[in-house]
Amino acid sequence: MRSNIVLLVIVALSLFIPFTGNDYLIYLSTKIWILVLYAIAFNIVFGYSGLLSFGHALFFSASAYTLAILVVKTGNPLAVGFVAGVAVAAVFSAGVGFLSLRHKEIHFAMITLAFSMMFWGIVMKWRDVTGGEDGIVGIPRVMPVIWFYYFTFAVVLICAYLIYRFVKSDIGLVLEGIRENETRVRFSGHSTLKYRLYAMIVSGTFTGVSGGLWAMLDRTVTPSISHWSFSAMPVIATLIGGPQNFIGPAVGTVIYVIAQDVITRYTLYWQFILGMVVVAVVLFFRGGVMGVVEKMIRGR
Amino acid sequence: MILEAKNVTKSFAGFVAVDNVSIGFEQQSITAIIGPNGAGKTTFVNLCTGMFKPDFGKILFYGIDITKLPPEKRVQLGISRTFQIVNIFPMLTVEQNIKIPLLSKSKKVDEELERLIETFGLKEKRDVLASELSHGDQKILEIAMAVSMKPKILFLDEPMSGVNPAERTRIIDLVMELQEKEKLTVIIIEHDMDVVFRLAERIVVMNRGKIIADGTPEEIRKNEIVKEVYLKGVEV
Numbered sequence: 001m002r003s004n005i006v007l008l009v010i011v012a013l014s015l016f017i018p019f020t021g022n023d024y025l026i027y028l029s030t031k032i033w034i035l036v037l038y039a040i041a042f043n044i045v046f047g048y049s050g051l052l053s054f055g056h057a058l059f060f061s062a063s064a065y066t067l068a069i070l071v072v073k074t075g076n077p078l079a080v081g082f083v084a085g086v087a088v089a090a091v092f093s094a095g096v097g098f099l100s101l102r103h104k105e106i107h108f109a110m111i112t113l114a115f116s117m118m119f120w121g122i123v124m125k126w127r128d129v130t131g132g133e134d135g136i137v138g139i140p141r142v143m144p145v146i147w148f149y150y151f152t153f154a155v156v157l158i159c160a161y162l163i164y165r166f167v168k169s170d171i172g173l174v175l176e177g178i179r180e181n182e183t184r185v186r187f188s189g190h191s192t193l194k195y196r197l198y199a200m201i202v203s204g205t206f207t208g209v210s211g212g213l214w215a216m217l218d219r220t221v222t223p224s225i226s227h228w229s230f231s232a233m234p235v236i237a238t239l240i241g242g243p244q245n246f247i248g249p250a251v252g253t254v255i256y257v258i259a260q261d262v263i264t265r266y267t268l269y270w271q272f273i274l275g276m277v278v279v280a281v282v283l284f285f286r287g288g289v290m291g292v293v294e295k296m297i298r299g300r
Numbered sequence: 301m302i303l304e305a306k307n308v309t310k311s312f313a314g315f316v317a318v319d320n321v322s323i324g325f326e327q328q329s330i331t332a333i334i335g336p337n338g339a340g341k342t343t344f345v346n347l348c349t350g351m352f353k354p355d356f357g358k359i360l361f362y363g364i365d366i367t368k369l370p371p372e373k374r375v376q377l378g379i380s381r382t383f384q385i386v387n388i389f390p391m392l393t394v395e396q397n398i399k400i401p402l403l404s405k406s407k408k409v410d411e412e413l414e415r416l417i418e419t420f421g422l423k424e425k426r427d428v429l430a431s432e433l434s435h436g437d438q439k440i441l442e443i444a445m446a447v448s449m450k451p452k453i454l455f456l457d458e459p460m461s462g463v464n465p466a467e468r469t470r471i472i473d474l475v476m477e478l479q480e481k482e483k484l485t486v487i488i489i490e491h492d493m494d495v496v497f498r499l500a501e502r503i504v505v506m507n508r509g510k511i512i513a514d515g516t517p518e519e520i521r522k523n524e525i526v527k528e529v530y531l532k533g534v535e536v
Contacts (some may be wrong), residue, residue, distance in 0.1 A: 015485045152475050173392075180389040187349070187387075187403030189375035189449055 001151030007247065008139040015153070018146040029219070030149045032257050034213045037156045037232070039241075039249035040207035041162055042234035046271045048167050049199040050179030051104070055096065055112030055146065057230035058119045059204040061087040062223070063211030068136040068221040069129060078142055078216065085215070086208040093204020096198070113228060135222030142216055152213055159206050164246060166202055175199055240281050242288025251289050301406065302327045302453055302485050303379075304454040308347055318342040318354070319509035325453070330479055330486045332500035334493075340386060341489045345455045348487075349381045352458050361453075363506070375404070380451030383444045384458045384489075384506030386467045390431035394422050397441055398448055405449045412448065420444040420474065435468030440474070447478055454478075454484040460492050468492070472499060497521075505529070 017029045038060060043052045063085035070081040100111040123130045130136065142148060166172055173196050177185045185192055215221050224230065233256070234249065241252025256274070263270035285292055303435075304324040318340045325331055333341045345354045348372035359367045361377055369377075389397050398416055399409065402487050403494055406412045415424055420440055425433060430441060439459055446454055456475070460468050472495060479486050490496050496503065503520040505513040513519075513526045520526055 044445070055431060067375045098451075170399075171394055174403060175398055176392065176396075177389050180391055183351075184389060185388050185400065186444075187373050187375060188401035190373050192400065246432065 011157075015150075018149050019156055023145060023178075026145055026149050028261060029259070030145075030152050030217055031214075032048040032168060032254055033149075033152045033156045034210050034217060035237070035253045035257060036250040037159055037213070039205055039237045039253045040160055040246075041203050041210065043238050043243055043249045044163060044167060044199050044203040044206075044236070048172060048179065049175045049196055050195065050201075050218040052109045052235070053099075053112045053200075053203075054109045054228065054231050054235070055116030056203075056234060057095050057114035057115075057226055057228065058112075059089040060094065060110070061123065062076075062092050062119065062212035062229065063208035064221045065123065065130060065136070066226055067215045068139055072136050072138050073129070077141065078188065082212040082216070085212045086205060089208025089211060090205040093201050093207075093208055097197045097200030097204070101193055103201065113231065116226065116231055117228055118229070120132050120223060123226045124221045132221075133223060137220045139219040139221075140224050141219060146277070152217070155209065155213065159209055160250075163206060164204070167246065171195060171198055190288040201265070210226040212271055234252040236278050238288075239278055240288055242290035244287060245290035245294065248288050248290040255289070301325065302361070303348060304360040305344070305348065306358045306360065308344075308354040308359065310343055310347055310352060310354050316509050318347060320357070320397065321506075321509070321510060321511055322357075323514070325485055325487060325505065327452075327485055328479070328483050329502060330475075330500050331502045332496040333487065333489045333503060333504045333506060334496055335506035338508075339504050340509040342457055343491060343509075344506070345381065345457055345487070348519075349379055349455055355459055362517060369385070372404075375449055375451075378397045378447055378450070380446040380449050380453070380457060381455035381456075382439075384461065386438045386442055388419075388430045388438060388442050388445065388480075391429060393427050393429055394433070394441060401445045402450045411476075416444050416448055420536070421470075435485035436463045436471075440467070440471060443471070443474065447482065450482070451484065453487065456486065456488040456490075458491065459487055460479050460490060460495055468495065475499065 014029065042053065042056050045051050064089045066085035067081035070076040070084055071078055075275065096112060096115050100115070101106055103111055122130055133299050153224070169247060171249070174185060174190055177188070178192050182192055214225065237252035237256040238249040239252065240246030240255055241250065259274060260270050263273050267273070281288060287294065306322050308321050314423065320384070321344060333344065333459065335341055343352070346531070347354050348371060355369065358365055361379065366374055366377065377524065389400065395417070398413055402409045403413055419441055422444065425437065428532070430438060431442060439445040439527055445458070459471055463471065476499065477488060478484055488499060502518060503515065503517055504511055505520065505526050507529050512529065513523045
């Protein structure tokens with residue numbers, strides 16, 4: 001209960017960020033909200049289904065690129081690009097899921113990584129459509145920065161609520177069962193493949209929403225969002241925050257982005273420092289930050 | 301005949317665990333499979349329930365070939381089981397444990413859930429994590445999960461192992477009650493001869509992957525080969 005109140009206060013306080021008038025802070029906060037959605041969506045597959053996807057950048061960037069191509073190259077309205085982008089992410093996650101979910105653990109991670117790097121390769125080489133290394137610039141501004149902050153805020157909260165409903169549903173329960181004891185789930189009469197596919201599609205679709213928001217925020221898409229390191233981001237953020245807790249990935253993302261932002265002011269080797277943090281968390285705090293918080297609440 | 305194995309053989313790296321076994325089970329009967337450790341009892345159950353596929357031979361369910369079906373399909377047909385080592389969802393609550401199998405079969409999940417929790421005496425423990433239950437209660441929970449899918453045939457692999465005498469009696473009563481009410485066919489692997497002779501109408505004895513005797517408890521008690529291999533020194 002207490003942690004819920006703290007959460008509510010933080011969310012409520014973040015509503016006042018635009019009043020600071022600090023454009024950079026507003027931009028950074030918008031970005032954090034988008035990446036929070038990315039990490040929560042990713043964690044449907046990781047924390048709730050027990051599968052490490054190393055290819056979520058594929059769904060993120062497929063949505064962002066679809067939006068950019070439809071809007072910049074063919075002059076469609078932003079809303080059309082956004083919806084189409086999410087649809088493409090959903091289709092891609094169904095396809096990748098279908099082809100990779102027969103495998104588990106490291107094999108699943110490698111196959112998803114391979115698919116996402118294939119997409120990265122296409123993005124880099126197919127210059128006529130994707131702009132290659134330069135990406136696509138010139139996505140029109142939707143609304144003033146402040147309004148876009150509130151728009152993102154609302155979309156992310158609604159999506160997070162829907163994801164919460166999903167993981168707490170009967171399907172979510174079976175997914176947790178699969179994570180705990182796959183044999184028992186099969187001997188309970190469930191096709192584990194089917195449930196994992198549900199998880200993958202829901203996860204990929206919401207990842208697509210975050211990708212679309214990202215394209216609208218930056219008004220540019222570049223291959224960096226297709227790169228494997230962009231798939232690693234939610235993995236690291238979730239490990240920091242705690243995969244077994246619904247808001248764990250969100251907490252981890254906030255820490256990740258702020259740490260990155262602060263550390264880069266002092267050293268270019270921010271990844272080195274972040275790497276050390278991750279190693280420390282994985283070795284000493286398996287439940288991540290939220291795991292520690294939960295323990296503190298229970299210990300009282 | 302509800303379930304039939306025809307010439308099934310399964311070996312692991314040269315070791316023949318089940319060797320050309322043919323056997324059938326009548327509907328609504330209780331059969332016990334006994335035999336020394338490594339006789340192939342659990343492997344035989346694994347072949348019937350889809351954990352492994354046999355190297356040779358066929359498994360028939362109501363005459364239909366199910367040899368190649370995965371476990372989840374067999375469960376859907378009505379073949380359910382428990383495991384030798386407790387096989388539940390340790391970090392989920394008792395209620396959630398039962399709900400997962402219920403979701404695959406039942407349309408009235410909540411109603412059924414209440415009924416099962418009542419029948420199996422788990423009412424006070426419904427919100428407890430399965431890992432926090434006593435070993436006997438975990439065994440009982442697993443049986444509840446197995447019967448929640450309304451199976452036609454239920455395999456129990458050593459349901460009494462590690463269970464104290466009071467809980468043993470409870471499990472025996474439960475199994476007998478269920479068998480009668482749900483018209484179940486029960487096949488039980490058990491080392492406790494007391495339990496075997498109290499429950500079973502038919503006893504199958506396995507040794508080194510083969511069936512060496514098959515008959516009523518009376519017949520098995522008198523069987524010389526069985527005495528030699530297995531019952532030596534055991535009061536029956």
